[in-house]
Amino acid sequence: MSAEPHYTPYHPRWYRRRVSVWWWLQNPSYAGFVLRELTSVFVAIFAAVYLWQLRALVRGPEAYADFLDRLETPPFLLLHAVAFLFVLFHAVTWFHLAPKAVVVRLSGKRVPDWVIVGLNYAAWLLLSAGVAFILLRD
Amino acid sequence: MDLFACDVLVVGGGGAGLRAAIAVAETHPRLRVAVISKVYPMRSHTVSAEGGAAAVIKAGDSLDEHAYDTISGADWLCDQDAVEAFVREAPEEMLRLEHWGCPWNREPDGHIAVRPFGGMKVERTWFAADKTGFHMLHSLFQTTLKYDVIQRFDEYFVTTLLVDEGRCQGVVAIELGTGKIQAITAKAVILCTGGCGKVFPFTTNASIKNGDGMALAYRAGTPVKDMEFVQYHPTGLPFTGILITEAARSEGGWLLNKDGYRYLQDYDLGKPEPKPVFRSMELGPRDRLSQAFVKEQEKDRTLVGPYGHYVHLDVRHLGERVIDKKIPFVRELCLKYVGIDPVKEMIPVRPVVHYMMGGIHTDIHGATPLPGLYAAGEAACVSINGANRLGSNSLTEILVFGARAGKAAAAFAAEQREASSSILDQAQDEQRRLEDTLLHRTGGKERIATLRAEMHQVMEESAGIYRAEAALKKAAEKLQELQERARDVALEDHSYTFNTELTAALELSYMLDVAQMIVQSALERTESRGSHQRTDHPQRDDERFLKHSLAYRAEDGSPRIEYLPVTITRWPPGQRVYGR
Amino acid sequence: MQATVALTVTRYRPERESEPTFQTYEVPFRKDWVVLDALNHIKDNLDGSLSYRWSCRMGVCGSCGMKVNGIPKLTCAAFLSDDLPGPVRVEPLDYFPIIRDLVVDLTDFMRKLTKVKPWIIRKEERPLAEGEYLQTPDQLDAYKQFSMCINCMLCYSACPIYGLEPSFIGPAVIALAQRYNMDSRDQGAAERLEILSGHDGIWQCTFVGECTKVCPKHVDPAGAIQQYKLTGAAHWVKSLLLPWGTR
Numbered sequence: 001m002s003a004e005p006h007y008t009p010y011h012p013r014w015y016r017r018r019v020s021v022w023w024w025l026q027n028p029s030y031a032g033f034v035l036r037e038l039t040s041v042f043v044a045i046f047a048a049v050y051l052w053q054l055r056a057l058v059r060g061p062e063a064y065a066d067f068l069d070r071l072e073t074p075p076f077l078l079l080h081a082v083a084f085l086f087v088l089f090h091a092v093t094w095f096h097l098a099p100k101a102v103v104v105r106l107s108g109k110r111v112p113d114w115v116i117v118g119l120n121y122a123a124w125l126l127l128s129a130g131v132a133f134i135l136l137r138d
Numbered sequence: 139m140d141l142f143a144c145d146v147l148v149v150g151g152g153g154a155g156l157r158a159a160i161a162v163a164e165t166h167p168r169l170r171v172a173v174i175s176k177v178y179p180m181r182s183h184t185v186s187a188e189g190g191a192a193a194v195i196k197a198g199d200s201l202d203e204h205a206y207d208t209i210s211g212a213d214w215l216c217d218q219d220a221v222e223a224f225v226r227e228a229p230e231e232m233l234r235l236e237h238w239g240c241p242w243n244r245e246p247d248g249h250i251a252v253r254p255f256g257g258m259k260v261e262r263t264w265f266a267a268d269k270t271g272f273h274m275l276h277s278l279f280q281t282t283l284k285y286d287v288i289q290r291f292d293e294y295f296v297t298t299l300l301v302d303e304g305r306c307q308g309v310v311a312i313e314l315g316t317g318k319i320q321a322i323t324a325k326a327v328i329l330c331t332g333g334c335g336k337v338f339p340f341t342t343n344a345s346i347k348n349g350d351g352m353a354l355a356y357r358a359g360t361p362v363k364d365m366e367f368v369q370y371h372p373t374g375l376p377f378t379g380i381l382i383t384e385a386a387r388s389e390g391g392w393l394l395n396k397d398g399y400r401y402l403q404d405y406d407l408g409k410p411e412p413k414p415v416f417r418s419m420e421l422g423p424r425d426r427l428s429q430a431f432v433k434e435q436e437k438d439r440t441l442v443g444p445y446g447h448y449v450h451l452d453v454r455h456l457g458e459r460v461i462d463k464k465i466p467f468v469r470e471l472c473l474k475y476v477g478i479d480p481v482k483e484m485i486p487v488r489p490v491v492h493y494m495m496g497g498i499h500t501d502i503h504g505a506t507p508l509p510g511l512y513a514a515g516e517a518a519c520v521s522i523n524g525a526n527r528l529g530s531n532s533l534t535e536i537l538v539f540g541a542r543a544g545k546a547a548a549a550f551a552a553e554q555r556e557a558s559s560s561i562l563d564q565a566q567d568e569q570r571r572l573e574d575t576l577l578h579r580t581g582g583k584e585r586i587a588t589l590r591a592e593m594h595q596v597m598e599e600s601a602g603i604y605r606a607e608a609a610l611k612k613a614a615e616k617l618q619e620l621q622e623r624a625r626d627v628a629l630e631d632h633s634y635t636f637n638t639e640l641t642a643a644l645e646l647s648y649m650l651d652v653a654q655m656i657v658q659s660a661l662e663r664t665e666s667r668g669s670h671q672r673t674d675h676p677q678r679d680d681e682r683f684l685k686h687s688l689a690y691r692a693e694d695g696s697p698r699i700e701y702l703p704v705t706i707t708r709w710p711p712g713q714r715v716y717g718r
Numbered sequence: 719m720q721a722t723v724a725l726t727v728t729r730y731r732p733e734r735e736s737e738p739t740f741q742t743y744e745v746p747f748r749k750d751w752v753v754l755d756a757l758n759h760i761k762d763n764l765d766g767s768l769s770y771r772w773s774c775r776m777g778v779c780g781s782c783g784m785k786v787n788g789i790p791k792l793t794c795a796a797f798l799s800d801d802l803p804g805p806v807r808v809e810p811l812d813y814f815p816i817i818r819d820l821v822v823d824l825t826d827f828m829r830k831l832t833k834v835k836p837w838i839i840r841k842e843e844r845p846l847a848e849g850e851y852l853q854t855p856d857q858l859d860a861y862k863q864f865s866m867c868i869n870c871m872l873c874y875s876a877c878p879i880y881g882l883e884p885s886f887i888g889p890a891v892i893a894l895a896q897r898y899n900m901d902s903r904d905q906g907a908a909e910r911l912e913i914l915s916g917h918d919g920i921w922q923c924t925f926v927g928e929c930t931k932v933c934p935k936h937v938d939p940a941g942a943i944q945q946y947k948l949t950g951a952a953h954w955v956k957s958l959l960l961p962w963g964t965r
Contacts, residue, residue: 005736010318012635012732014815014823019881026788030878033926097925101944110859177771178824180869181779236850239838239901241858241865248852272778273865280836280894292828315817344773377750380776471776474795587762631767633731636818639766 032093039090042083095120139566140320144170144289145551146544147308147324149296149351151175152182153271153533154515154540155330156278161544163285169548174291174311174322176346176641179279183332183344184536187271188383188467189255190263191533193228196252199260201225208531209709211257211423212495212524213668214684215364217705220502220520224538231537232264240277241266253464254388256529257423257716259416263530268383268467274533294320295641296350298568299327299358299511300561306358306510307557310568314641317634319572321565325551326510328543329355330536333494333516334652336645338601339594341491342374342381348645349652351517355498356651360508361688361700363519364496365652366660366670369527370428370603374490376445378475382468382487384529386480387420389464391453393427394484395439401449405430408717418717425526425669426716428489432603443486450484457481489603493532495523495669496659499688499702504543510550514543521686524704525668575625576640582628586642589620589627593646593653596620601656606673610661617654618696624650655689658697663687680711723747723798724805725756727768730816738816741765742805753786753793753808757820770820777934780870784820785809790872790932811875813884827871830887833913834895839906857902864897864942866935873929873939879922886922887913889929889939896942899949915950923947 006013024030056067070076098120099113146162148155151173162171175182194204204225209216236242236250243251243265255263266273282288294311300323301307308323331351335343356362372393373382387393390413395401400410400419407426408418415421431449434440440447453461453468458481461469472480497519504512504520515536522535600613624647631639665679666672684704689697722744730738743764745756754772761768772782775794782793787807798806814822844851873889874880880888895914899907914920923943930940 005732005734007733010316010634012316012817013736014817015730015732015738016815017812019813019878023878023881029928029931030926033878033924033928037924097927097944100925100927100930100938100941101948103941103945105856105860177773177781178828178869181771181773181781183774183779185779185868186774186776230846233846233850237838237844237846237903239898239903241862241901242850244853244855244858246855248854248857250850269778269866272868276865281838283832284835284837315823344775344779346773378775474777585762586766630765631769633733633767633818635732636769636821638769639761642766 036090036093039086042086043090045079045083046087091124095124139562139569140318141562141565142320142322143557144172144322144324146171146326146328146547147322148173148328148330148544149175149309150182150330150332150515150517151177151179151279151290151292152330152332152515153184153275153278153536154517154543155179155182155328156275156282157537157540158328158330158514158544158547159282159288160278160285161541162548163287165545166548166552167287169551170289171287171548172289172291172322172324173282174294174296174309176293176295176314176350178292179282179290180276181346182275183347184271184275184533186342186344186381187274187533188268188381189385189388190253190265190270190530191232191274191537192255192258192263192528192530193232193534194225194262195229195232195250195264196261199262203259204228204262206709207258207417208522208528209524210712210714211528212522212526213678213714214680214709214711215367215524215667215686215704216521217502218707218709219705221522222707223502224522224535227538227541228534231541232534235274235277235537238277238281240273243267253385254414254416254421256384256387256421256427257417258421258528263388265385268385268465271533291322295644296354297572297644299354300564301358301508302558302561302564304509306508307561310565312572312640314636317637319569321562323557323561325554325557326512326547328504328547329498329511329513329517330515330540330543331517333497334649335491335494337593337649337653337656338368338491338597340374340379340598342371342379343491348649349494350645350648351513352498352655353648353651355506355508355511355513356655356689356691358508358511359691360506360511361499361690362497362655363499363686363688363702364521364524364659365494365655365689366663366687367495367525367668368491368601368656369424369493369495369669370489371492372424372427372431372489373451373485373487374492375471375475376443376448376486376488379490380471380475381490381492382451382471382485383465384424386451386453386465386468388414389453389460390414390456391420391451393420393487394450394452395434396441396449397439401434401439402427402430405433406717422716423526423528423714424492428603428669429671431489441486446488448486448488451487452484453480454482454484493527495519495521495525495527496656499686500543502542503546504539505546505550510554512543512547514539518543519686525670576629576643577632577634577637579629582626584623584627586627586639586646589624590646590649593617593620593650597653597656601660603669604671604673605660607661610657613657614654614661617650617657621650621654621695651695655697659687659689659699662699684711719749720747720803723756723802725753725760726805726807727757727760727820728809728816729768729819731818747798749799751798753784753791753796753798753806754782756798756806757793757808768820769818778868780868783811783870783872783875785811785875790875792870792872792934795934811871813875813877813881814871824871826884827869827874827888827890830891831894833887834891834910835906836894836898838898838901838904839909840903841905851903853902860902861897861900864893864900864937867893867897867937868935870934872932872934876928876932878926878928879924883918883922885918887918889943890937892920892946893937893939893942896946899946911950911953914946915954920946920950
C-alpha cells in the first residue's frame, strides 16, 4: 500500500481522480470529437488565404499572378489538400449533428433525422453545382 | 453522539414518504420535516411500478363501484371505512399529482386516459405509458425540491426506533457514507419503508425491500397486521423475476399453457373472448390467476425451462403499434432480459412474489397504536387491500395515505414537547449494540448469504401460493434456528465507510423477523381467503376469520398472534364472482 | 463455452489505502448473467467487503451505474457475454469522487438538480375542482423523451467537459430542465433561463455527444442541450434588439 492514508474516523477521504491531458485518446468518439474541433483551425486558414487572395486582387494583375504561383507550390498544395479533408470532415459531422438541434414537427410528428441530414446534403450539392457552373463555364 | 432534532421524520423516500413530507410542508409550514432514506429517493422501489394508478374519473364510473371492486377483490378482509375514504380521496390526489407535472397518458382531446385493470368492473386506471411508478416517483421527488423546509438525509440506514414515555420520539441511523451513528429525534415518525418481497427468493422486488419498517415497528411493540397475505403477481420473467405489467393483459394479452390453451377458463374465471372483458379471464384478480398456474403445474400442463415451470403470455395479436404505444417497457425488458420480441414471440412468465398486503397496523389516518408513530404505503396495513390487492390500487394508496399520515403526524407533532432527555441514553445504547455485535465483531461462522438462502428456501417451500400446517410448523422452527445462527454472523468488512455488509446483516435480521411474522400468521389462520390458501383448510370461514391477524413481538422475539375484527360498513360479505 | 470469467474490480478503503487498487476475482460464467450478478456472487461467496450500489436490477432505478471495460453502463443491463473472454474491468463512474470501492459521491449532481427548478412553475395554479390541465398526446410527446431520465449519471461519466470543468451543470440536469420547459403545463422557462444560459450552463457544452451514446433510456441529453442553445441564443438576440420587450 502507498503512503499513510489520511483517514480520520467518520471523515473518509474521498479519492478524486485527475483527468489526464490525454483524455481524448481514451476512445474513438473522443478522438473524433477533438479532430472535429480542430477543423476550425483549418477553416480559419482557408479564411486567411481568402483574405490574402482579396488583397492580391486589389493590388493588381501582377500581384494576383504572383499569388496564384505561390498557391501552386508543393507546401501550399499539401496544406490545401489537408485543409480540404478537414473542412469536408467538418461539414459532414455538422450535417449529422444538425438534427439534434433542429427539431421540426409537421402535423404533430417529429420529422425524422435523416430528412434533416438529407436536406443539408441536398442544399450543399445544389450550391456546389451552382458555384461549379459559374466557375467552369467559358 | 450527534443528535439532530426535527418535528416530523419520514422514514423512507418513496412515493408514500415523499407525499407525506409534502403534506407536512403544506399543512404545517413552520414544522421541521425531514425525510430519511437508505437510498437516494429516486431509487426507491416505487420507481419500478409499471401498470397504473386507479381513481374514479370517467362518467360511467362511481365511487361505490371502485369500493366494491376493491372490497370483493380483497375477499372482504379490508376495512370498509378505510376503502370508502380511499376511493373518495383518490381522484383529488391523482389530480394533484397531475398538477405537479406527472405525465399521464391522454385521450386525443387532452383529458386523462384510463385503461382497464384486473378485478375492476370499469376502466379507471390512470397510466403513464407502462412506467407509471417511475413517473409518479420522479414527479413527487422533483416537487419536494420546491420546499426548502423539507430536509433530506440520503443514504442513512435506520437501525431502531427511539421510544420513551410511551411515545415514539425518533430513530437511530447510520450515515452510510461515513459510518457515523446519528440520533434523530422527532415529535412524530412516519414509516414509509415499503414491503418485504426479498424474504422470498423469487420476487419482482428490489434488493432494498427487506421489511425494515415492519421489523422496526414490531420491535417497538406495535403490531404488524395480516402478514400472511403475500401477493404473487401472475406474470414475472423466469430467473430474474422482473415484472411484466398487468397492463399487458389489460391491453388484451392471453395466458396460454403448453398446449396453447387459455387455461384460465377452467378455473371459474369466465369464457375466453378475443377482447379483454372486465373482471374475467386474464383480467381476474391476481391471487386467482397465480393459483390457477399452480393447479396447471400440478396437471403437468405448464412448460418447463432451465429456470423451472412457466406459461406463455401472448401479446402478438395486439400488433407492434399498440405494443410500442401502450407497453413499450415490456418490449424493452423482454428483448433485453429474455432475448425475445413480444411482437413476434410469446413471453415466458410465472407467478412471482410482488406485494405484501400486510404491514404495520394503522387506523384510517395512518396512526399506529404507539403515539407518535405513523405508517403509510406498502409498509402499512390500513387495511384497504385485505386478502388480495387489485392492481393499480397501491400507487393511489401511497398518495392518499401518504397525505393522510403526513397531515395526522404534523397535527400530532404540533402539540408535542421536545424529546425527553433519556432518549440520548437509548441512542447511545444502540450505538454500543451496533458496534459490539456487528462492527467490531471478529470471528463468527455464518455467512450472510447462506442464512439468506436458507430463509429463501424455507419461505418458498412453506409460505408459497398454497400452504399446509406441517410445512408451516417446520418453517417456524427453521426460522427460529436461523434467528439464533444470525447472531453468529461473520463480517469481512470492518470499514466505517459505506459498509454494505453491515447493512446486509441488519437487513437479514429485519427479514428474519418479518418471515417469522408471515409464517406464524399463516399457521394460525386455518382458512383459505384471497392470497392465503391452505390445502388443509380450503374454505373461507367468515365466522371465525373475518378478522385481521395482528403479530405482536413476544418476550423471546417470536410473534404472538391476536385478532381484530374487520370493519364492515355497507358491503356485507359475499361471494367473489369473476367471469360471470 | 468458458466456465468462469475474471472480474477486475476497483477497491478503495480510505481507512487502509491512499489510492484505489484493483482486485481480481474468478466468477462462474453464465450466459444469462449480467455484471451485477457477478458482483453479487463475489459479495455473497468470495469477498463480503466489496461495496457497490444496486436495487431494482431492471434498469429503472439508476443505482448501479459503473464503468465496465471503460464504458459507463448500468451493471444490471451489461451482460457478461458481451465482454468475453474477459477479464472484465469494473470501475466506479468517472469524474465523481470515490467514497469506497465502486461507490461514488453524488452530492454535486443532487445540488445541481435543485438549481434548475425541476418542477411545474405556474403564474396561477388551476384549482383541483376544475380538473386536469388539458394536454394532447402531441404535447405530451414534445417533452416525453426528456422525462425518461433515471438519474443514473452515466452521461456525467461520459462527458469530458464535466471532467475538465466540474462546475458544468451537466447533461441530465439540462435535459430535465428542458423536460419542464417544454411541458405545456409549465410557465417557468424564464426562471430557468438564467442558470441554463449562465456560465456553467449550456454554453459549456461543446457537443461531444457521448452523453447521448451512453444513455440507457435514450433521453438524448445532447439533443436537449443543442435545442436549448437555439432557444437561448434566440432569447439573447431578442433581449438585444428589444431590451424591454422580454419583460
